[in-house]
Structure formats: C-alpha cells, structure tokens
Amino acid sequence: MDHWDEIRNLIEKRHADRLAEQVKGLDDEARREAAARLPELLKELRGRFERWDDGLVGYAAVLRVAGAAVFGGAAAVASWLYRREFAPQWAGPDNDVDLVLAVLADRPAGWRADLAERLVLRMRAFDDRGMALALALLRETGVEPPPHDPLVAGWAGRDPSRLGSDPLLDHLLPRLFEAEGVGRVLQWERDPDGGWLGALLDLADEGRVRREALIDGCVRRFLLGGTALDLRFFVRLHEELDPSPAETAPRARDYLSLLAASPGPVAEPAARCLRACEGLSADELAEAWEALLFRSERKLVRAGLSWLDRSVRRAPALADAAAVPLARAFTADSFELQEKAVELAVAHASGMGEEGRAAVREAIELLPSRLGHRAAAAFAGGTVAEAEPAFVPPPLPAAPERARRVEPPIESVEELSRSTVEGARSWQSWERLLAGFVTLAGRDRAGVAAVLRPRLSEMLKHPWTDGRYRQEAWERIAEWFWGAVHALTTTAPAEEAWRRFMPTTTRTAPHLFLLHRAAEILRAVEEDTLPPLLLATPTHDTGHVAAAELVRRLEVIEAAGAKPLAADLQQALLRLPRTPDPEAAERAARLTSPAGRMLAAWTCPEAAIELEWRCGDQGGDKGGDHDWHSRDHHHSVSLVPAVTVAPTGLPLVDLLLGVPRHWGEVHHRDWWSSMLPSHREVTAAYLMPHVLRRFWDETLVGPGQARELARAEGPAGAAFAVVLARVLGDPNMPESVDVLLEVAARDELPADEIGRQSGLLVAGGEVRMIDMIAALDAAARRGAHAHLWRIAAAALPVLLPAPGERPRNGLAGFVALAAVTAEWCGARGEIPVVRDMAARRGSSGLLREVRRLHDLLTGGGGTGGAGGADGTPGTDGTDGTGDMADMAGTVGAVREG
Incomplete structure (x- = not known):
C-alpha cells in the first residue's frame, strides 16, 4: 500500500x-x-x-x-x-x-x-x-x-492562570486597553481574587506589570469612550487599583476631560479621584464642578454640589470660581437639586465677585418662582420667572350607568339550535342558552329533541368530546348542558347522570354552586320535571334579576302548578338588587307557594369580610402592617379572608356567602361576580387566592374583575380594595384608573382601605412604587384628588420607614404626590408618622418631602425650609412648603423613571 x-x-x-x-x-x-x-x-x-x-x-x-x-x-x-x-x-x-x-x-x-x-x-x-x-x-x-483587535479579545477570553509566564503578555497587554471587544469579553469579571481582574492585580503586586501602566491603560480606555458595558471591566480594575492622590495628579487633565460626557460609572470614579487630589487650581475645580453639575445623573450632580460646598467652606476664596457651576445647576431637572444649588449660592454669595454674582443673576430666570425670588433677594437682582398657574383639578367625571338590560332568554327553537352551533362564549350567553333550553324543552320536548339531535351527533364526531362524557366528573357547564341534551334525546351516557358526574372532591364554592344549578337542570330533564322557566336568569349585565321580573316568573310557575328548581331559586334570591321594590314586594306577598313565601320574606343578608395577610414561613399565625417591613419576599405571601354572616337556612346560599377556606380549580371565574351582584365584597374575597398570582405575563385578576366589582352592589372593604390596588399597581392595566374614578363618582370608594392595601402591596414587593404613583397621580389629575389624598394618607403609615430602616425606592415621589393632593383638596391635620419622620435629622430628598407635607398639613414653617445637614430649620424666611407645581414636577419625574 x-x-x-x-x-x-x-x-x-x-x-x-x-x-x-x-x-x-x-x-x-x-x-x-x-x-x-x-x-x-x-x-x-x-x-x-x-x-x-x-x-x-x-x-x-x-x-x-x-x-x-x-x-x-x-x-x-x-x-x-x-x-x-x-x-x-x-x-x-x-x-x-x-x-x-x-x-x-x-x-x-x-x-x-x-x-x-x-x-x-x-x-x-x-x-x-x-x-x-x-x-x-x-x-x-x-x-x-x-495589530488585530479580535486577537486581543480572543486572548482576553482565555484562562489567565499562567498570565505571568505568557510570551504574549508584553505584546498584548498594552492593546488590552485599546482593542475593540475586550470590554464585552471581560464584562462579567468582578472577583479581585480570580480571573483577569485578580491576575492583573497580582502581576502588579509582583512587579511583573507596572501599576502605572495599568492605571494609564484604564484612563486611556476611558478616553477612547464606549458604553458602560464596554467599560465595566476597566472601571472595576481602576477601582481595585484605587489610585492615590500622587498617582492622580499627573493624570488630572485626563480625569477632568472624563467628567462631562463619559458614562456615569466612569465619571463617578474620575470625580472621586479628583476630589482627593489637593493640587487642583481654581480654574480646574471650576471646570470639574461645571461638568458634574450639568450632567443628567442626579447622583453625580449631588456629588458635585457636595464637593463644591466642602471646597468653598475650606477655602472661601473659591466662591467666585463656584458661581458659574452653581448657575449651571439652576437648570437641573429636579426641584430638590435646584433648591440645593440655590441654598449653596445664597450661602456663598458674600465671597463672590461681581462677575460671579452677575453669572448667578443671569441664571435666576431658569428657576421656579419661589426659588427665583429667594435667589434674587440674595443677589440683589435677576429676572424671576412668573409662577406657573396652579393646576386646578377637574371635577370627577360622571359614573357610567351601573347596570344595563340584557337580551331576554332565547325564545325560539331555531335560535336555540343556532346558539349551540355558534357556542356560548360568556356567562351572559350561557345564561340565555340555559334559560331558553329549559323553557323550550318544557314547552315542546319532542320538538327541541328533534332539532338538537343532529347538533349532538356533530359534536360527538370529535373523539375528545365523546371522551368527556365518559370521565368521572363534569367540571364545566358545557358538559352538563350537552348531558341534558343527551337525556332529552334519550341518548344519555348513564342513568342518573346528574348524580354520577357531580364532582366529589372539594371545589370552590361559586364553582360548586354553578355545577348544582346545571345538575338540577339535567335531573329535571331526566325526570321530565322541567319548570316553565328559570328564575335566576339575569335581567341586567351585572347579574341582577329585577325584583318585579322575579315575582312575575314565580307567578308563571305557580300558575303552571310547577315547582322551581332549588339551586335556581337560591341563585335568584342572591341576584336581587339591594334596593327594595315596594310594588314587587306587595305582589310577592300574594304568592302562595313555599318559594313565593320565601321570596316575600327575603332580606339581603349582610356579610362582613376581614382580610389577613400571611407570609408562608409564619405558618399562618399572624400578619399585619409591621411584619411587611422585615418580610422576605422570597417567602410565599397569601391573603386569607374571614367572613361573618348570619345563616339563612338555604344550604347553597350559606355555602356561597360563607367563603369556605378551600380553593379548587379556577373554572368559570368570569361568572362569579354575576352570582353575587349584591355582595361585591364576598366576590372579591373569592378572588384573594388569585389576586397575587402571575403566570408569565398573564395575571388571573385584572381590570375586568375590578370593573365588575365596581358595578356590583354592597359594601366595599378590604378585599375589594386589594383587587383595585393590585390592578392600579400594574403598568399594563392603565384602564384600572377608570375603574377607580367610576367607584369614586358613586361615592363608594373605600379610600382608606385602598391606601392601606396599596402600602402593603408595595411593601411586600407585589407592585412597584413607581407604577402605583403613576396610577394614583393620573386619577388625581382627573378629579379624584380628594380620594387620592385619603389613599395616600392611609398608605404613609405602612410605607414610611422606621428609624434606621432603609426607605423604599421612589418613596420621596409618593410623599410628593401626597403633598400635591393634600394641597389640591385643602387637607389639614397632623399625621403622627409624618410628624415623627419630619423631626428626624438629615437632609435627604425623602426627608425634605416629608417636612414639606408636614408643614402643609399643620400650617407650620419649622421644618420645610432649606434645612442644614442636620435637619435644622432654614433661615430664609419662607414657609418651607414649596410650590405645588414643583412637587408635581417631582411626581412626574418619578413616573417617567
């Protein structure tokens, strides 16, 4: 071979x-x-x-x-x-x-x-x-x-454990700080004891690589620019190297050039290095301050103001150099930063020369009116912008009609046949279908059977459909309806199907109630005892049955010598409006059947709902406002309702109003509100196991359920408040604001409960503060400002941090919103938690907003001015409340993220 x-x-x-x-x-x-x-x-x-x-x-x-x-x-x-x-x-x-x-x-x-x-x-x-x-x-x-950038990036992507002995180190290390793509390869490096970060630091400690070369390389890479992602590794390397003032001084010009336009993560360490450097001239300091105070990142602006203030206090001669940078800060997009800039300008005005004072005067017109007047008084001149006219919230829009008439039940066999082909896609269409089926089958059993038999045969051509009638339990209305059709056409899958296919395991009470209604229709078909009509078929889209119509239906049944179906009667009673109808009551008193006497004696039962928040690791022992401040959101959180109601003696009514504490599959949830249209709080209680649940981007409770509850009758309490607060806090459900306005327009809004539950939802991490602020702000600006003030006031005791506790992100914006709505509705009266927090030491943005709110509510001026670093009152003579337009701007900034 x-x-x-x-x-x-x-x-x-x-x-x-x-x-x-x-x-x-x-x-x-x-x-x-x-x-x-x-x-x-x-x-x-x-x-x-x-x-x-x-x-x-x-x-x-x-x-x-x-x-x-x-x-x-x-x-x-x-x-x-x-x-x-x-x-x-x-x-x-x-x-x-x-x-x-x-x-x-x-x-x-x-x-x-x-x-x-x-x-x-x-x-x-x-x-x-x-x-x-x-x-x-x-x-x-x-x-x-x-020289080829991908080679350097590929080298950086290799294991650096033997970097010190790598022959390529001396060739490629300088290019590491220049080559495109290296930053993205090393972006996740964060461990100073391992990886490239640790390897380079070790080589610098050993003298194999010069420390100055690494610092120069980082600065050179910063100057080349790039995104924060591209520069992340070099920022971390620079932080670990932590250049000393002596190492910073020769590179001061480079660091200064980074302050104005480099990404925030680069500008921040550059400013920190320069701040520690003692040899900067007045012009260099002015350049640094001006660059920082003109940036959009509030953190950098605050850092620049703090650096400027400390430097001028230590060297008053620098006041003139600080004038132009402070004038720049007058354009900040935050009222808090503008106020701080004015405070510093006033404090250091005496050290400024005429040129510096002129620069400040020229910028006064950029300030809000109140701050402009304060600066103009200190600098003896300047154009003050006219105060924006106060926002006058509109009146609440009129509430839409609570309930509208629905279509009457199906009245012809042809329409019944057509409806079975088209399918019932809502609870309203199912109610019409069931009502039409009962009336028509009772009137002409053979005729209805003849029409529906072909429809049944077509349906049974699908194997999955036929299989559903051989399973152990029927969970859905459709199965029971076609079971009744089976019985009507004498093709029933089993004798006493109404008994055999009723689920034996625990089900949600509304679901079980609905199955009983369907099962008794099937039983009546099997036993040929169908009444002339159903009693509980709604007359209005809320699920209500008009009292006069219910009396008429019972009169028809009595005249026919028939008996109403038991579950149907109990559902009809629950669907009566809460407002009595005297004429209907007089007619009901003349009924002679047991059902008629029951209707005549019926009064709407009152159910009281209490709601408890529970954390999964607490074994259900207790909940409450305070626990949320220390609760780990990784633990499961649940809402547990408890009901108090006097028994009516009607088994299904008592089952439904009792809100049993067991939960089954969520079948026919869209039916629930229509089953209890006069007991909105009970319906809301049934939603509690589902209101916090999310599946990917789908929520089980949304504005649709909230709107149904809004149009139902009955007291609105904690359970309804949770539902509404939950949808208000979802940025994907903007229509929830319309629901709030509708309930407020009817004067049925449980504002205090919504505030408390909103606070718990935010504190528990179920909704974001920024989303809740956006929804509440939108509602306030559309006329619900008085209600929103009550909501905000009730939420503050839950949301304000205890001493030593870290405040939640966005809380300053929420307090600003509270102040805006309090001003619009003229609220007064001290809130203890606000008073106590306003008295704390500090000058954070949150404390400023709390002090403004406290001063507004109490009419005082002791804590709201430009206080010192220790929280002491300002000495500018203002009342400290600030312009409401300024506060509204803060809310808007929070809403926009």
Whole structure:
C-alpha cells in the first residue's frame, strides 16, 4: 500500500492521531501527491451527504491534520484549515490543535510565523475557531502579533492562570486597553481574587506589570469612550487599583476631560479621584464642578454640589470660581437639586465677585418662582420667572350607568339550535342558552329533541368530546348542558347522570354552586320535571334579576302548578338588587307557594369580610402592617379572608356567602361576580387566592374583575380594595384608573382601605412604587384628588420607614404626590408618622418631602425650609412648603423613571 492509500485509509477511519504520525515521515514527493489528491477526496466525502447534512464535520480533524501536513504554502494551509465545512460555528472549540502543531513542527520558523500572521488576520471575533491555533503558533514562534483587535479579545477570553509566564503578555497587554471587544469579553469579571481582574492585580503586586501602566491603560480606555458595558471591566480594575492622590495628579487633565460626557460609572470614579487630589487650581475645580453639575445623573450632580460646598467652606476664596457651576445647576431637572444649588449660592454669595454674582443673576430666570425670588433677594437682582398657574383639578367625571338590560332568554327553537352551533362564549350567553333550553324543552320536548339531535351527533364526531362524557366528573357547564341534551334525546351516557358526574372532591364554592344549578337542570330533564322557566336568569349585565321580573316568573310557575328548581331559586334570591321594590314586594306577598313565601320574606343578608395577610414561613399565625417591613419576599405571601354572616337556612346560599377556606380549580371565574351582584365584597374575597398570582405575563385578576366589582352592589372593604390596588399597581392595566374614578363618582370608594392595601402591596414587593404613583397621580389629575389624598394618607403609615430602616425606592415621589393632593383638596391635620419622620435629622430628598407635607398639613414653617445637614430649620424666611407645581414636577419625574 503506497503512502496515499495509507493516508486515505486513515482519513476514512478518522484516526487523526495515527494520521499525524504517518504524515511526519513523508518525503516531498509524497507530500505533493497527497496535496494534489486531498481536494478530490474532500469532494468525494462531501458527496456522501446531503447539502443540509453536517456529516462531514466528523472528518474535520483528520482532514485538517492531513492538509496542515501536506500543503506547501502557508496561505494554502491557512485556507484549508478553516474551510467552512470543517468548522461550523456551533461545533465548539477545535480539539485537534495539538495534532496540527505536531505536524507543523518541522516547518521553518519563518513559515510558521507567516502562517500565524495569516491565521490572526482571518479572525473576525474573539471566539473564532482558529483562535487557539493562532495563539499557540504566536507563542511558539515568538513573533510580534499583528495589530488585530479580535486577537486581543480572543486572548482576553482565555484562562489567565499562567498570565505571568505568557510570551504574549508584553505584546498584548498594552492593546488590552485599546482593542475593540475586550470590554464585552471581560464584562462579567468582578472577583479581585480570580480571573483577569485578580491576575492583573497580582502581576502588579509582583512587579511583573507596572501599576502605572495599568492605571494609564484604564484612563486611556476611558478616553477612547464606549458604553458602560464596554467599560465595566476597566472601571472595576481602576477601582481595585484605587489610585492615590500622587498617582492622580499627573493624570488630572485626563480625569477632568472624563467628567462631562463619559458614562456615569466612569465619571463617578474620575470625580472621586479628583476630589482627593489637593493640587487642583481654581480654574480646574471650576471646570470639574461645571461638568458634574450639568450632567443628567442626579447622583453625580449631588456629588458635585457636595464637593463644591466642602471646597468653598475650606477655602472661601473659591466662591467666585463656584458661581458659574452653581448657575449651571439652576437648570437641573429636579426641584430638590435646584433648591440645593440655590441654598449653596445664597450661602456663598458674600465671597463672590461681581462677575460671579452677575453669572448667578443671569441664571435666576431658569428657576421656579419661589426659588427665583429667594435667589434674587440674595443677589440683589435677576429676572424671576412668573409662577406657573396652579393646576386646578377637574371635577370627577360622571359614573357610567351601573347596570344595563340584557337580551331576554332565547325564545325560539331555531335560535336555540343556532346558539349551540355558534357556542356560548360568556356567562351572559350561557345564561340565555340555559334559560331558553329549559323553557323550550318544557314547552315542546319532542320538538327541541328533534332539532338538537343532529347538533349532538356533530359534536360527538370529535373523539375528545365523546371522551368527556365518559370521565368521572363534569367540571364545566358545557358538559352538563350537552348531558341534558343527551337525556332529552334519550341518548344519555348513564342513568342518573346528574348524580354520577357531580364532582366529589372539594371545589370552590361559586364553582360548586354553578355545577348544582346545571345538575338540577339535567335531573329535571331526566325526570321530565322541567319548570316553565328559570328564575335566576339575569335581567341586567351585572347579574341582577329585577325584583318585579322575579315575582312575575314565580307567578308563571305557580300558575303552571310547577315547582322551581332549588339551586335556581337560591341563585335568584342572591341576584336581587339591594334596593327594595315596594310594588314587587306587595305582589310577592300574594304568592302562595313555599318559594313565593320565601321570596316575600327575603332580606339581603349582610356579610362582613376581614382580610389577613400571611407570609408562608409564619405558618399562618399572624400578619399585619409591621411584619411587611422585615418580610422576605422570597417567602410565599397569601391573603386569607374571614367572613361573618348570619345563616339563612338555604344550604347553597350559606355555602356561597360563607367563603369556605378551600380553593379548587379556577373554572368559570368570569361568572362569579354575576352570582353575587349584591355582595361585591364576598366576590372579591373569592378572588384573594388569585389576586397575587402571575403566570408569565398573564395575571388571573385584572381590570375586568375590578370593573365588575365596581358595578356590583354592597359594601366595599378590604378585599375589594386589594383587587383595585393590585390592578392600579400594574403598568399594563392603565384602564384600572377608570375603574377607580367610576367607584369614586358613586361615592363608594373605600379610600382608606385602598391606601392601606396599596402600602402593603408595595411593601411586600407585589407592585412597584413607581407604577402605583403613576396610577394614583393620573386619577388625581382627573378629579379624584380628594380620594387620592385619603389613599395616600392611609398608605404613609405602612410605607414610611422606621428609624434606621432603609426607605423604599421612589418613596420621596409618593410623599410628593401626597403633598400635591393634600394641597389640591385643602387637607389639614397632623399625621403622627409624618410628624415623627419630619423631626428626624438629615437632609435627604425623602426627608425634605416629608417636612414639606408636614408643614402643609399643620400650617407650620419649622421644618420645610432649606434645612442644614442636620435637619435644622432654614433661615430664609419662607414657609418651607414649596410650590405645588414643583412637587408635581417631582411626581412626574418619578413616573417617567
């Protein structure tokens, strides 16, 4: 067997290691022959697979080893090694680098250096397939790598555990701070004791790499620019190096140039280094302050103001240099920052020269009216902007009609047949269908059976449908309806189906009630005892049955000598409006049947609901406002209602009003509100196990349920408040504001409960503060400002932090909203938690807003002015409440994120 046959045989068998040994001994003639025949073999192998098949990848290693060994030119080898069919991107890193290096070992050093450079210049990304081989050849040959960014990024993507002995370190380390893509490769490096971050710090400590070179490299990379993501690794390296003032001083000009436009994570350490540097001139300080105070990030503006204030206090001669930067800060988008800038300008005005004072006067017109007057008084001049006219909230929009008449029950066999084909897609259409079926089947059983028999046959053509009538329990109304059709057409799947298919395990009470209503219709069909009509079919879209209509229906049943269905009667009683109808009551008194007497004596039962928040790790022992401040949201949270109601003696009514503490599958949840249209709080209580649940981007309780509760009757308490607060706090449910306005317009809004429950939802992490603020602010601006003040006042005791506790994000915006609504509705009266927090030491934005609110409610001016760092009163003579328009601006800024 000649040399080529042996090579071909090894390629066919894919023995890459044996092939590497075989080709090492080839002479020049054998190499040339193999080089000529190798492309033919590749074409033959490729022909064995379909175009879409990647089967050739299995031969990649042996083909690459063979080509590296037999092709003569470096260009030919580079092209062969990384043919697309050998190296699809998904195939993972090369596993034949050592074999390729072995067959290249006898090539001249210059040839291998040429190949290394060609491989490098082919790289397009840090994870290109040839990266490992290119780096290995560069290390072997010792040649200086060509300047190519993907190579540097690929080098950075390798294990740095032996970085100190890497021959490429001295060549590539300077480029690490310049090459595009390195920052994204190293963006997740954060451990100073491991990875590249730790390796570079260790090399600096050992003296293998100069510390100055790393600092210069970071600063150079910052100056080149880039996104915060690109610069993240270099920011962390710079932070770990923590340049001393002596190391900062020579680079001060570079740090100064970073303050104005670099990403915030870069500008922040640059400002910190400069602040520690003692040798900056007045002009350099002014440049730094002006750059920081003109930025959009409030954190950097605050840092700039603090640096300016401390510097001028230590060296009053710097006051003139601070004038222009402070004037710049008058344009800040935050009232708090504008106020702080005015406070500092007034405090240091005496040290400013005429040129500095003129610069401040020119900027006064950029300030809100109150701050402008204060600055103009201190600087003896300047144009003060006119105060914006106070926002006058509109009156509440009129509430829409609570209930509308619904279509009457189906009245013809043809419409009944058509409805079974089209399908019932809502509780209203199901109620019409059931009512029409009962009336028509009772009137003409044979005729209805003849019409529905073909519909039943069509439905049973689907195997899944027929299978549902062989299962153990029927959970849905459709199953019971078609079971009744089965019985009507004498094709029932079982005798006494109404008994056999009733679920035996626990179900949610509304679901069980509904199944009983459906089951008794099926039973009446089986026993041929259908009444002339159903009593509980709603007359209004809320689910209510008009009292006069219910009396009429009972009169029809009595006249026919029939009996109403038991569950149907109990549902009808629960659907009566809460407002008595004297004329209907007089007619009901003349009824003689037991059902008629029951209707005449019926009074709407009152159910009192209490709601308890429970955390899963507390075993259900207790809940309450205070627990939320220390509760870990990773623990499960539940809302547990408890009901108090006097028994009526009607089993299904008592079951439904009792809100049993067990929960089943959520079937027919859209029916619930219509089953209890005069007991909205009971319906809301049934929603409590679902109000906090979310599945991906779907919520089980939304504005639809809230609107149904809004249009129902009965007291509105904690359970309804939770539902409304939950949907208000969801940014994907803006229509929830309309629901709040509708309830407020009817004067049925439980504002205090909504405030308390909103606070608990925010405190528990169920909704975001920013989303709750946005919804409440929108409602206040549409006329519900008085109600919103009550909501905010009730939420504050839950949301304001205890001493030593960290406040929640966005809380200052919520307090600002409270102040706005309090001003609009003229609220007065001290709130103890607000009073106590206003008295705390500090000058944070939250404390400023709390002091403004406290002063507004009490008519005082002791804590709301430009207080000192310790929270002491200001001395500017203002009342400290601030303009309501300014506060509204703060709320808007929070809402916009």
